[in-house]
Amino acid sequence: MDRDDLDLFEASLRQATERHTGADLDASLAEVGWHDALATDVRAGIATLFTLQGRANATSTALDHVVLDALGISTEHLRPVWPPLGTIARRPATVYGGRVRVDGLASRGVTETPRVAMCVVVASDGAKDVATAVPVADLALRPVGGIDPSLGIVEVTGDAVATDGWPVDWGDAVRRCRLALGHELVGASRAMLDLAREHALARVQFDVPIASFQAVRHRLAETLVAIESAEAVLDAAWQDGSADTAAMAKALAGRGARTAARHCQQVLAGIGFTLEHPFHRYFRRVLVLDELFGSARLLTTALGDDLLRTRRMPPVLPL
């Protein structure tokens, strides 16, 4: 996309994410041609939508399409299963003795039966990653409330007969999802910063806006630094295309979002602790986004383990 196309694309996605959420946003994304954009310019498709979605606190099943696109699947009638939380190596499924055991998460799209009748699950056969289609009917779906019920996550478990699988690049799907989630975390962090900034300028104590106090200013400056550093590595990850850089970007975005939440909530003080202010929605959202496809904590420890094993720094993007 050239600059003008990108601006137009961004404007229509901004409108979509600000006005719609959930199934409405999915419909709206189809209308503005987001799926085609994803297929033709994966960076523009992912970075633009997920940043805006994070900013607007909107939800969609776009992450499913990121996975499907990376796996080379174009049908609308399949849904991917995401990996479970708390692990960065495990695939969403395991194949054993002609059967496949599924343990992962999915978007609410998986519950849209009968349109969506099959899930695609990825398992490692030891040497390579293999995708297999599993009927939704063979799986147990448990909608998850949790800390952010509006996200509509579904826990997927089950054990089914394994049909013929096909080899896929799961690593690349994970890389793209981490970039998408990184952008969404950055978008949400910017929204929290906006909320805290507006509050700091409007809230008067000791006859002055609290934005004039250095303690408040430095918290907000710290938040911007965290956001910008995550964004710089997201940009580098798109440029070098490496899975390692994408993992670093997601870790920085996840940790940065927690930093943003901590500082912004402190600046918002009492009002930010209530359901009357939108802050809590962003806070809930970033806690979940950080956990999906590998939390900052897990990704960072894995990177450190790797470095201590190889004793070499990973390659970097040349100037």
Next chain:
Amino acid sequence: MTLDEFRRGLDAWLDEQADELAPRHGGAGTLDEQLAQLNRVKRLAFDAGWMRWGWPERVGGLGGPSLLRGYLGEALISRDLVEPGFASMHEVLAPTVIDYARPELAATMVPRFLRGDENWCQGFSEPGTGSNLGSLTCRATRTDHGWRVTGQKVWTSLAQHAHRCVLLTRTGTVESAHRGITALFVDMDTPGITVRPIESMHGSPEFAEVFFDDVAVPFERTLGDEGQGWSVAMDILPYERSTALWHRAAFLRRRLEEALAAAPGGALDPAEVGEVTQLLYAFRARSRATQHRFSSGHRLGPETSIDKVLLAAAEQAVFDLIEKALAPAIVLGDDPVSARWRSEYLYSRAATIYGGTAEIQRNIIARRLLDLGADR
């Protein structure tokens, strides 16, 4: 000359000349040894043309994008050929002299600095003027024959080795604050200048106090116009936070990798190693984007305060990790390699202090980037 051509050519030259370019001293070396090595490398690189790329032809350069300068410093520092702080000083001071000095003065002086014939220093801070640069009092008085300068500077890096000084002086009233400041380009051998080096905790008398006692400076050594010193100072700051920071990223990457290779098993916590590496990558990614913006003609401004905050965080995190990895060497080692680790570790403590403290950078971010209005 494109960056790729430059990179290939320079890398080949550095390989060919490896023996000639290698430091003559072991470990960190003394300040004198470091400067001798730096100026020797600058001379070789200038004569071979590498040091001239990225600089305008009117000051002896060969033209081309400033990215070439970024890569040159990165390459020299990644190979441990030069001390990174000193190696970047021309990136800060030369552009200012090019922008503000009379053209013939810039044409004479800048090549000397680039070729390593001269060292320059930057006379900004004063005993009563640290973060609040607008309060400086070192006075320049207009006479029939030129300026007469009287006052004191402090934290002037390499002043005792410098041939020239980019000096900020007060030419208006003290109340005129930033409006009454004028920048001068002063010869350090002018009668009336006394330099007293300050021993700092990392073991090098890198900084100095500089005393000016009725020092004569010709009018043609004025940088910009009378009263324009604040602009000169403000224009220098983005240079401090662009190419020079990129060079520092190369230094930190090299040292972190060396420490990883040298750390005994079990000395380091994987989570901390991972986090420090991410901080360094974030700083490097941010600085890389800044180099590209700068090279394509964007004017750098307050957003470079973020680069400086990230540098300070990365530098201290890297050396905190190194101190854990190599604690016995840093705490007790008396060999040259241990002394170098110790010196660099201690120097990293200054990263949140020099070039605008961590607090000043956050003030700039709050005021200029977040538009939070005036502070109390």
